[in-house]
Amino acid sequence: MSNIHFDYSKALRFVKESEIVNFQEKINENYKAIYNKTGKGNDFLGWVDLPSKTESSLLDEIAKTASALRAKSEVCVVIGIGGSYLGARAVIEALSPAFNLLKKKKGNPVMLYAGHNISEDYLTQLLQVLNEKDYSLVVISKSGTTTEPALAFRLLRRHLEEKYGAQEAATRIVAITDKARGALKQLATEKGYQTYIVPDDVGGRYSVLTPVGLLPIAIAGFDIKNLISGARQMETFVKEDYSIANNPVSAYAATRNALYNNGKAIEIMVNYEPNLYFFTEWWKQLYGESEGKENKGIFPAGVSNTTDLHSMGQYIQEGVRNLFETVVSVENPQNKLLVPQDTDNLDKLNYLAGKRISEVNRMAELGTSIAHVDGGVPNLRITIPEVNESVLGELIYFYEMACAVSGYLLEVNPFDQPGVEAYKKNMFALLGKPGFESETEAIRKRINQ
Ligand code: PA5
Numbered sequence: 134m135s136n137i138h139f140d141y142s143k144a145l146r147f148v149k150e151s152e153i154v155n156f157q158e159k160i161n162e163n164y165k166a167i168y169n170k171t172g173k174g175n176d177f178l179g180w181v182d183l184p185s186k187t188e189s190s191l192l193d194e195i196a197k198t199a200s201a202l203r204a205k206s207e208v209c210v211v212i213g214i215g216g217s218y219l220g221a222r223a224v225i226e227a228l229s230p231a232f233n234l235l236k237k238k239k240g241n242p243v244m245l246y247a248g249h250n251i252s253e254d255y256l257t258q259l260l261q262v263l264n265e266k267d268y269s270l271v272v273i274s275k276s277g278t279t280t281e282p283a284l285a286f287r288l289l290r291r292h293l294e295e296k297y298g299a300q301e302a303a304t305r306i307v308a309i310t311d312k313a314r315g316a317l318k319q320l321a322t323e324k325g326y327q328t329y330i331v332p333d334d335v336g337g338r339y340s341v342l343t344p345v346g347l348l349p350i351a352i353a354g355f356d357i358k359n360l361i362s363g364a365r366q367m368e369t370f371v372k373e374d375y376s377i378a379n380n381p382v383s384a385y386a387a388t389r390n391a392l393y394n395n396g397k398a399i400e401i402m403v404n405y406e407p408n409l410y411f412f413t414e415w416w417k418q419l420y421g422e423s424e425g426k427e428n429k430g431i432f433p434a435g436v437s438n439t440t441d442l443h444s445m446g447q448y449i450q451e452g453v454r455n456l457f458e459t460v461v462s463v464e465n466p467q468n469k470l471l472v473p474q475d476t477d478n479l480d481k482l483n484y485l486a487g488k489r490i491s492e493v494n495r496m497a498e499l500g501t502s503i504a505h506v507d508g509g510v511p512n513l514r515i516t517i518p519e520v521n522e523s524v525l526g527e528l529i530y531f532y533e534m535a536c537a538v539s540g541y542l543l544e545v546n547p548f549d550q551p552g553v554e555a556y557k558k559n560m561f562a563l564l565g566k567p568g569f570e571s572e573t574e575a576i577r578k579r580i581n582q
C-alpha cells in the first residue's frame with residue numbers, strides 16, 4: 134500500500150495521455166536496469182534496497198549516539214553540503230515546530246547547519262551563537278575532502294576544543310564519512326571521534342536514509358525507525374507493479390518526461406506548508422544533479438505558497454510557457470485552528486468565521502491550480518495524508534526511485550555529477566592550492582586580460 138497519490142489529470146490539456154503511457158515499456162526496462170544493476174551508474178545503486186537492508190542494530194546504535202549528544206547539547210551543528218546535509222535538514226524542518234522558541238532547551242537541541250556556504254558573516258555569527266551554548270558537531274562528507282564543510286569544521290573544531298578542552302570536545306564530535314578514504318576519515322581516526330560510514334554504493338544525494346540523514350534526524354528527536362519503515366513500505370510497493378496506472382513512481386516519471394518532450398523544461402515543486410521548504414530544496418538537489426547533464430534535463434525550481442503567489446505567482450500565471458508544476462499537497466495538518474467571529478467585521482472576514490485555516494489554504498491551492506492550468510501551466514499533484522516520519526520515508530523513496538527511472542528515460546547517468554567539478558577547479562586555481570600550479574597560472578592570465 135502507498136500513502137502517496139499522484140494525479141496527472143490537470144496535465145492532460147497539454148499532453149496526450151498516450152504520450153504518457155507510451156513510456157510504459159521503457160519504464161519497465163528502466164526498473165529492470167535498476168534492480169539488476171545493468172544501467173548507467175550501476176555502482177551507485179545501494180539506495181535501492183537500503184530501507185529493507187537497514188539492520189535494526191544500526192538504528193539502535195544511531196539512537197544511542199543521538200541520545201548521548203542530545204543530553205549535553207542545546208545546539209547541534211550539522212556540517213555538510215549538498216547531499217551531505219539537505220536530506221537531514223528536509224526531514225528535520227518538516228517535522229519541527231516552525232519556531233525554535235517552541236522547543237525545550239537542553240535535551241532537545243536546536244539544529245543549526247554549517248559547511249554549506251563560505252560566508253564569513255554566517256560563520257562568525259554561528260561562532261557567536263556557540264559561545265553562549267552547549268553544543269556538539271556532526272560533520273558529514275562522503276569524500277572527506279569537500280572544501281566548504283572542511284573549512285567550517287576547522288573553525289568549529291577549534292572553537293569546541295577551546296571551549297571544552299580537546300578530550301571533551303572529541304566526545305562531542307561525530308564524523309560521517311567514507312570507511313577508509315579522505316582527510317576527514319584520517320582526522321577522525323587520529324582524534325578518536327565516533328564515526329559512521331557512508332556506504333560506497335550510495336551517492337550523496339541518495340544518502341538521507343543512511344547515517345548521513347539518520348543521525349541528525351535522531352539528534353533532532355525524531356523517530357528514525359518510522360522513517361525507515363515508511364521507506365521500506367514504498368520500496369516493497371514500487372516493486373509490485375510497474376504500471377503507470379497503479380504505480381505513482383512510474384506515473385510521475387512518465388508524465389514529467391512527456392511534458393519535457395512538449396517543451397516544458399522547468400518543473401516547479403509547490404508546497405502550501407512552509408515546513409516543506411527544505412524538502413523542496415532536497416528535491417531540487419536530487420533532480421538537478423541527477424538529470425541536468427549532456428545539455429539535457431528538467432530544471433527543478435520551487436515555490437512556497439501562498440507566500441510566493443505574491444512574488445513568483447505572477448510569472449507562473451503569465452510568463453514564458455515552458456514550465457509545469459507539481460504540488461505536494463498535505464491532506465491533514467497537525468493542528469486545528471478556526472477563524473474567529475468578529476462583531477465589528479471591519480476586516481470583512483466573517484464569511485470565513487468558523488472555518489479551519491486549512492480549509493482556506495485548501496481553497497487557495499485549488500483556486501491556484503485552476504488558474505495556473507487556465508494560464509497554460511500543467512499541474513501535477515502528489516497527495517500525502519500528513520507530515521510524519523513514516524510518510525516522509527515513503528516520500529523520500531518515491532522521489533529517489535522516480536529520479537532514477539526518470540533519469541534513465543532521459544538517457545543520462547542519474548548518479549554522477551561531473552559538472553560540479555568545474556567551479557572547484559577554478560576556485561582551487563585562484564586560491565593557489567598546491568597541485569594546481571598550471572591552472573593557477575592559466576586562470577590568472579585569463580582574469581588579467
Ligand atoms: O550528491 C552529491 O554527491 C553531492 O551533492 C555531495 O553530497 C556534495 O557535493 C558533498 O560531497 P561530500 O559528501 O563528499 O562532501
